[in-house]
Amino acid sequence: MREFTIGKNDAGQRLDRFIAKNLPLLPPALLQKYIRLKRVKVNGKGSKRDVRLAAGDVLQLYINDEFFDKPSEENMFLTVFQPRLEIIYEDENLLLVDKRPGMVVHADETEKVNTLINHIQAYLYQKKEWNPKQEHAFAPALCNRIDRNTGGIVIAAKNAEALRTINEKIKSHELEKSYLCVTVGRPRPAEGRVEGFLLKDEAKKQVSFYRRPIPGGKSAITLYQTLETRGELSLVECRLLTGRTHQIRVSMAELGCPLLGDGKYGNGTVNKRYHETRQALYSYRLGFAFSTDATPLNYLRGRVFTVEKVPFREKYFPRL
Known part of the structure; x- marks a missing residue:
């Protein structure tokens, strides 16, 4: 337990703000918890976080010693x-x-x-x-x-x-990653494979798609399936057989169906109409498809994990 006596220069401050200033290593959420649990006392009694301190008040802090240290690289x-x-x-x-x-x-x-x-x-x-x-x-x-x-x-x-x-x-491609995206337009065909070569411009941080091999280009294979279409927007699931920078964004744009909100490869006019400034793309499913020994993680073999709430799916393709 540590004690502080409030001087005239500290009078008038809120309890929680005074402690936060003097114990910078104490996480804010933990500070609020300690106050609720009455591990912070003012003049021997529990107090609310927003009480104003007065000169002469005595604080008793029943808080772990490490939170009284000064911030350093180690802590x-x-x-x-x-x-x-x-x-x-x-x-x-x-x-x-x-x-x-x-x-x-x-x-x-x-x-x-x-x-x-x-x-x-x-x-x-x-x-x-x-x-x-x-x-x-x-x-x-x-x-x-x-x-x-x-x-x-x-x-x-x-x-x-x-x-x-x-x-x-x-x-070794023993993890299966699936993505959801919203495209502007309906992919043709509705289900298929986009295969090509991607070349990244490091200065512009932008990727170009080529149907044939090109010096410096990396092969890229994307499988896609249209799940639903509403108006000009389509909900599409993609699975990567290769993992390249901006692969899905560039591949869907190559199909003529860029991702909604994509500022690099998308349709700026449509993005503004929907007030979208981020590409509608989400890595929502992960499968541990181990085909060889995965010690110490063999217990994950065959397990699949899915994100249930994908923001743009809830917004544009709400499920009944």
């Missing part, structure tokens, strides 16, 4: 932000997380802190499943990536063996 995962994760599945080896559109998976030139991997590492640190002080090299890591404006299932490995195994299974 940054205690706080900075409260982890926000939509967990689909978790065990001792991995996490399956539903990444919502708008969040980057790793730090880039636009975002350094609010990244998916930081949220995952903070979550595991706070659960005491990972401590960077006790690890020489390994840190929880993502096994696959999704574009900032695309949503869906991301796999995070909790240990080096799980990371190695999942990476091997991705390379």
Whole structure:
């Protein structure tokens, strides 16, 4: 237990804001919980979070000692932000997380802190499943990536063996990933295969589609099936046989049916009409189709995980 006596310079502050300022390592949600549980007392009594402190008030904080430390590189995962994760599945080896559109998976030139991997590492640190002080090299890591404006299932490995195994299974195509998307137009035929070669312009961060091999181009194969059409929009399921940058976006545009909201390969006029600024694309289903040994993850063989609530499906193709 620690005590604080409020001086005249701190008088008038809200209780929760005073504590947050003085204990920067204490996650906001945990602070509110401690106040509700009366582990924070003012003059010996439990108090509401918005009470205004007066000079001479004595705070008694029944809070773990580590939250009184000063922020440092070693303890940054205690706080900075409260982890926000939509967990689909978790065990001792991995996490399956539903990444919502708008969040980057790793730090880039636009975002350094609010990244998916930081949220995952903070979550595991706070659960005491990972401590960077006790690890020489390994840190929880993502096994696959999704574009900032695309949503869906991301796999995070909790240990080096799980990371190695999942990476091997991705390379040998023993994971089945299915995507939902909304296209502008009706794909012809309604079900089929788009096969070609993709060449990425690194400067423009844009990909071009070619029907024939081209120097530097990578083969790309996408299977698709139209699930429903309403007006000019179609709900389409895609499955990747290869995993290339912007593969579905470029392939559907090649069919003449670009994704709704796609600013690079789509129809700007239609996007504005629907007020969509992000591509309607979601990695909504993941299957562990292991055909070879997957130790230590063999228990996942044959399991399939699905995101139930895909925002644009609910919006444009609500199920009865």
